Amino acid sequence: MSAHPDTPVFFAVPDVIDDPGRVSGGNLYDQRVRDGLRADGWDMRMALVGDDDRQTAAALTALPDGALVLLDGLLLARESAAVADHGARLRLVVLAHMVAGELTDDERAAFRVAQRIIATSGWTRSELIAQDAADPHRIVVAHPGTDAAPVTTVSPSGGRLLCVATVAPHKGQDLLVRALAGFADLEGWTCTIVGSLEAAPDFVAELKDAIAAAGLAERITFTGVLTGAALDEAYRQADLVVLPSRTESYGMAVAEALARGIPVLASGVGGIPEAIARNEGGMIVSPDDPWALAVVLRQWWASADRRRELTAAALTARGAARRWGDTAAIVSAALDAAVTARAAERQAARS
CATH class of the missing domain: 3.40.50.2000 (Glycogen Phosphorylase B;)
Structure with a gap:
């Protein structure tokens, strides 16, 4: 159970997350994280973002100061400047599914305002570090999981x-x-x-x-x-x-x-x-x-x-095999760390 069950999490994701015609690894990952965090006691509030211009900016603008936000990295890539602008007033955790080539300056700025970055593989984490996107200690890896499944019986030919x-x-x-x-x-x-x-x-x-x-x-x-x-x-x-x-x-x-x-x-x-x-x-x-x-x-x-x-x-x-429950537990811990880090920053500012 999360240490912060009363803290709502605004999960900003592409609005096709549950579209049966747009099945992808990223959407599946987001679904399983959403469901796992709910099971862990988090108050999940979905912010579904379309792909029209400025949709991410509008979604972030609507969130209150200090809101805990889990942001799909695809939205960061679409509107990096908006994420960077709002990141300072939000408790931002970025879910980085992929690093597609060289990051722009705006993308680096957006990653750097995040309290935590969750990479879906060690390779993605290494790419973020190599491109100076964030301090390494802020990047954690939460590999995708799998479900228990029946064993497949192979055919004699292997064809x-x-x-x-x-x-x-x-x-x-x-x-x-x-x-x-x-x-x-x-x-x-x-x-x-x-x-x-x-x-x-x-x-x-x-x-x-x-x-x-x-x-x-x-x-x-x-x-x-x-x-x-x-x-x-x-x-x-x-x-x-x-x-x-x-x-x-x-x-x-x-x-x-x-x-x-x-x-x-x-x-x-x-x-x-x-x-x-x-x-x-x-x-x-x-x-x-x-x-x-x-x-x-x-x-x-x-x-x-x-x-x-x-x-x-x-x-x-x-x-x-890795399980989805393990994935959600790592993401939950990263959200807890973001809450704790922001509290520590505010305490230090008052001192």
């Missing part, structure tokens, strides 16, 4: 591939398609791509054209967004989860797969190695490299013993 990610260039599905094009004559495999098709429609169109040109239209399928039981079933039908991202702050699909005892093949970018951790059921290849993906896939299909070893390793490590 059922699954990729769970928004279909967009930074997720690298084109790299996977290029790798799979070399296996057009190999029987017995399929690939299911789960994720929004609306984020990058031109990329999706080009991807489908490439799949058709390779003669793989009946073997590579798109489901769009899946949630709940439908997503569970997609994992249950998978032998290997592939995440060929070009950029990734953590890799929630990797963690979800390993929590279900499914081996993974992923590019070694960002926080993906953290998601795999010491799980020997995870295989990492160099990023932006379809040839490397193809080599590992060929090895996977060539050896039943190799598939059994990787699956056994994934199953063995299931008990070490």
Whole structure:
């Protein structure tokens, strides 16, 4: 239970947080943090922010002086100057899902006014420190969690591939398609791509054209967004989860797969190695490299013993998976620290 149950938390997030058509790792993280903090006794008050100009500024302006604010980092990136302007009068905690390239001066200023920054991976924390966004002691890591899930039973052939990610260039599905094009004559495999098709429609169109040109239209399928039981079933039908991202702050699909005892093949970018951790059921290849993906896939299909070893390793490590309750507890502690820090600052000012 929080030490400050009577302190309301204004959680400023994009207004698509619960939109079933806009499922993303960031939205899922925000949902689970919201629900976990409520369970921990915090009075959560949602501030849903649209993507029109000045929406973040308007939301922050409406909050009283000294309000405890948990701010999704996407809003900071959209309106950094507004966050910096209001940060001094608020008790601000920023939830940094990702550092996308070089921070602007306004973004650094906004991060620096925060009492605490919650990074979703050690990689993100390192990026913030390297770009001088905040004092390291103000940045804590709250990795995404996973839910307890049934164990998946793999097929003898290992031919059922699954990729769970928004279909967009930074997720690298084109790299996977290029790798799979070399296996057009190999029987017995399929690939299911789960994720929004609306984020990058031109990329999706080009991807489908490439799949058709390779003669793989009946073997590579798109489901769009899946949630709940439908997503569970997609994992249950998978032998290997592939995440060929070009950029990734953590890799929630990797963690979800390993929590279900499914081996993974992923590019070694960002926080993906953290998601795999010491799980020997995870295989990492160099990023932006379809040839490397193809080599590992060929090895996977060539050896039943190799598939059994990787699956056994994934199953063995299931008990070490991070849970969402742990994530919420870290965020709760950061909010407590922000409350305490502001009280200490006021006391010092009166002395």
